[in-house]
């Protein structure tokens with residue numbers, strides 16, 4: 237039976253390799269990316285997949301996307317979240333969020349909740365969050381947007397820890413939540429850097445990173461045979477034990493609600509109070 241698989245970041249790297257694999261196998265793949273260049277790459281390598289262009293760093297655009305996908309696909313079997321960008325310097329989105337936080341945390345929280353109704357209708361639904369699970373990052377509770385001191389690695393590690401908490405906070409009877417760290421995969425990791433770091437990362441990737449094709453089978457295994465447990469974590473094909481504090485997961489959920497509520501539920505306009513005009517009695521002639 238044809239399954240529907242939504243892949244954010246399905247136009248490059250690991251996401252594209254998954255899009256190609258599953259569309260060649262006869263699944264209906266919907267790949268989301270922000271650029272037309274990515275869309276062309278997808279059409280060339282996975283012509284049966286559907287391309288949807290959306291800026292996933294935007295809360296408003298992500299919400300529009302989940303509404304559109306829910307309308308187009310009443311049943312979704314798998315959601316793979318692979319959209320990511322490494323930001324060497326601090327970048328703000330048009331909605332005022334730090335970009336890594338917007339794409340790695342807010343977007344993944346919104347995608348998983350927005351597509352929940354369609355996932356709930358599938359026979360064996362699964363969410364695969366591709367992330368740096370097990371890296372030991374922390375949430376900067378007093379400075380989530382890293383305004384005081386931005387370091388790209390801190391932003392990335394905070395996103396990885398947030399992914400663990402999003403998984404722990406996602407309570408569903410039926411939908412399996414899988415945190416998967418593909419580890420070091422050669423997907424053009426040098427591109428965001430300037431020389432000389434660019435050259436060093438390129439050499440390190442050539443020497444030590446896995447080719448993209450090798451990262452695909454363990455991820456596909458989660459999609460084909462979702463694990464029995466509601467939440468699992470993996471480093472390549474090996475299961476990981478996670479230490480997650482349920483209270484911290486609830487705290488993140490609360491903060492994300494607060495941060496997004498002005499965008500998701502704009503304040504209703506209170507009609508101005510109308511003061512009836514005071515009628516001055518006509519002056520007798």
Ligand SMILES: NC(=O)c1ccc[n+]([C@@H]2O[C@H](COP(=O)([O-])OP(=O)(O)OC[C@H]3O[C@@H](n4cnc5c(N)ncnc54)[C@H](OP(=O)(O)O)[C@@H]3O)[C@@H](O)[C@H]2O)c1
Nearest residue numbers: 245247248249250269270271274292319320366420421423
């Ligand atoms: N590669 C590794 O070594 C490694 C290690 C650990 C974890 N991971 C995780 O694995 C996942 C995939 O990594 P990768 O290396 O394959 O990534 P990649 O090759 O850099 O691809 C990133 C994808 O995200 C999309 N994207 C970026 N910004 C977007 C936006 N604002 N809106 C919509 N789409 C956007 C890109 O498309 P556009 O450019 O068209 O927007 C592209 O399709 C990521 O979640 C990453 O954290 C990777």
